[in-house]
Amino acid sequence: MLQVTDLRVDYGNITALRGVSFEVREKEIVTIIGSNGAGKSSTLMAISNIARKSGGSVHFKGQDISSLKPSAIVRAGIGHVPEGRHIFPFLTVQENLMVGVSGNVRSSRATTAANLDRVYELFPILAERRNQNGGTLSGGEQQMLAIGRGLMVDPEMLLFDEPSLGLAPIIVETIFALIQKIRDFGKTILLIEQNANMALAIADRGYVMETGNIILSGSAKELANNPSVASAYLGI
Amino acid sequence: MNYYLQTLVDGIAQGSIYALMAIGFAMIMGILGLVTFTHGEVIMIGAFAGFYALTFLKTGIFVALVAGFAAAWILGLVIELICYRRWPKGPDETWLITTIGVSTVLKSGAQIVLGTEQQLVPDVYTGFWTLGGVRILHIQVFMLVVLFILSAGLWLFLKKTRTGLELKAVSMDKTAAALLGVDVRRILVIGNAIGCALCGVSGVLLGVYYNSVHAVMGGSAGLKSFASAVLGGLTSIPGAAIGGILLGIFENVGVLFFSSGWRDVIAFLILIAVLLVRPSGLLGRKGAEKV
Numbered sequence: 436m437l438q439v440t441d442l443r444v445d446y447g448n449i450t451a452l453r454g455v456s457f458e459v460r461e462k463e464i465v466t467i468i469g470s471n472g473a474g475k476s477s478t479l480m481a482i483s484n485i486a487r488k489s490g491g492s493v494h495f496k497g498q499d500i501s502s503l504k505p506s507a508i509v510r511a512g513i514g515h516v517p518e519g520r521h522i523f524p525f526l527t528v529q530e531n532l533m534v535g536v537s538g539n540v541r542s543s544r545a546t547t548a549a550n551l552d553r554v555y556e557l558f559p560i561l562a563e564r565r566n567q568n569g570g571t572l573s574g575g576e577q578q579m580l581a582i583g584r585g586l587m588v589d590p591e592m593l594l595f596d597e598p599s600l601g602l603a604p605i606i607v608e609t610i611f612a613l614i615q616k617i618r619d620f621g622k623t624i625l626l627i628e629q630n631a632n633m634a635l636a637i638a639d640r641g642y643v644m645e646t647g648n649i650i651l652s653g654s655a656k657e658l659a660n661n662p663s664v665a666s667a668y669l670g671i
Numbered sequence: 672m673n674y675y676l677q678t679l680v681d682g683i684a685q686g687s688i689y690a691l692m693a694i695g696f697a698m699i700m701g702i703l704g705l706v707t708f709t710h711g712e713v714i715m716i717g718a719f720a721g722f723y724a725l726t727f728l729k730t731g732i733f734v735a736l737v738a739g740f741a742a743a744w745i746l747g748l749v750i751e752l753i754c755y756r757r758w759p760k761g762p763d764e765t766w767l768i769t770t771i772g773v774s775t776v777l778k779s780g781a782q783i784v785l786g787t788e789q790q791l792v793p794d795v796y797t798g799f800w801t802l803g804g805v806r807i808l809h810i811q812v813f814m815l816v817v818l819f820i821l822s823a824g825l826w827l828f829l830k831k832t833r834t835g836l837e838l839k840a841v842s843m844d845k846t847a848a849a850l851l852g853v854d855v856r857r858i859l860v861i862g863n864a865i866g867c868a869l870c871g872v873s874g875v876l877l878g879v880y881y882n883s884v885h886a887v888m889g890g891s892a893g894l895k896s897f898a899s900a901v902l903g904g905l906t907s908i909p910g911a912a913i914g915g916i917l918l919g920i921f922e923n924v925g926v927l928f929f930s931s932g933w934r935d936v937i938a939f940l941i942l943i944a945v946l947l948v949r950p951s952g953l954l955g956r957k958g959a960e961k962v
Contacts, residue, residue: 483849483850485846485849485850504849504854504856505849505850505855506849506852506853506854506855509849509850509851509852510852514850515850516850517846517847517850521844521846521847521850522844522847523839523840523843523844523847523848524843525839525843525956526836526839526840526843530836530839533836534836534837534840534848534851534853535851535852536833537833537837537848537851537852537853537854538851538852538853539852584851585851587851588851588852
C-alpha cells in the first residue's frame, strides 16, 4: 500500500536519512523502532512532505505522492498523528476534532457526525471535556485527542509518531490497545516507537533504524527474538 | 465635566479607527507569526481608494468603504505573492525584509503617482447631536457602527465557518493543521487578505474623519495599529479592538493635560507603562501549551 524507496533527507549539512526503503501492506501494523536521532520521525515527516526530501520517492496505492503538498497527501488517504501531539491549545476539544474534517475527502454532515460519535465512544473522556480548551488537557488526554483528530480525517492509513512519548505506563497500554482497535476498523498503520517492547507486541512486521539507515527487518516475532535487537532496544 | 466627557467621546471615535487597523494587524500577525511592515501602506492605499470613490466617482460613503476594502484585499494578495510566497524556505527575517521593501516601494510609488500634497476629502455626515453639552458627530457614531459590524462579521466568520476554524488552527500550529489536511497556503492568503481589507476600511474612515489623505499617512497609521495590537496582546482580536479604543482615549486625554504636540508622546508613554505591568498585553495569551 505504501512504498518508500531510497528516501533521503538532509537538514543543512546533517544527513538524517541515507536512503531508506520499506513497504507497508494493506491492513498491517508495521513498526519502525530505533533510538533517538535514528531518523524515525524524519521518515514520517518526509512521507507527509513536511520535511523536504533530497532524494527517493513515496508511492501510495501505486500513485507517486512524493511531491504532493502535505494537505493533499492527507486527502489522498494518509493521516499523521505527529510526535508531541501538536494540540491546538486555544481551540476546544471538539474544535480540535473538527479541524480533522478538512482532510476528510468523504466528509458530509452525516459522516462527520458519525465519526465524531465514534471518537467520543473510543475516548469517553474527550466527550466529557468537549468544550474545554485543548491546552488544558493532561498529556494522556492530549494524545487521545491527537489520535481522535487523526480518526476524524478517516484516512486509509495512519502514521503514528511516538504515541507513548512522555506518558505513564498505564496510559501507554491504553493507547496501544487503541491502535490495535483502529487496525480492526480496517486501517493500515505505520508506528514509530522508541518503546520497542510495546511496539513489537502489537505489530505484524518491523524495521530497525540506526543513523539514517534501516539495518534490520522482519516479522515482529523475529525482531523481538533477535539477540542484537533484544540487547540494544528491549533492555534485556 | 462636559469637557472631559467630550474628550472621552472624541477618544472613542478616534479609537474605533485604531481598533479596526489593529484587528487587521492582529489577524495578519497571528496567521504569519511575524510582524508585517506593509500595514501602514495598505491603510494609505485603502484611504486613497475611498478618496477617489468619493471625489471622482461621487459615490456615497458605503461604496467608498467597499472600494477601500476591495483595494486593500487585492493589495493583500499582491503582498502575499511578493513578500511571502516567493520565500517560503528562508529564515523568518526574510519576510520582515520583504515587507519593509514593499512598504518603501508603495510609499515612494504613491508619492510619485498620487502626489505629495495632502488631498482634501469631502465631508460625509456633517451633522451632530448635542447631549447634555457633549457634541457627538454623526460620523463618529457611523465609525463605531462600522467597527461593530465588521468585528461582528469577523467573529461570526471565525466561529461558524470551516475556513474560520482553519484560520484559527493555522495561527496556532501550522504543522498540525497541515497534517490534518488544511491547505496552509490557502489559509495564509485568505487571512492576510482579510487583515489587509479591514485596514483598507480603516484607511477610508481615517481619510473621511480628518478630511485628508496623504501618500505618507501610512507611517503613523501603521505605528498606531501596531501599538494598539501590542496593547491588546498582539494576536488577540478582541484585545486589538480594546487596545485601539484605549489608545484613542489615551491620546485625547493626553492632549487635554498637555498641548497637542504631546499627543503621541503621552499615548506611547502609557503604552510602555501598561506593558511594564502586563508584558503580554491586556488579553495576551501566555504560552500554555503542553509539551
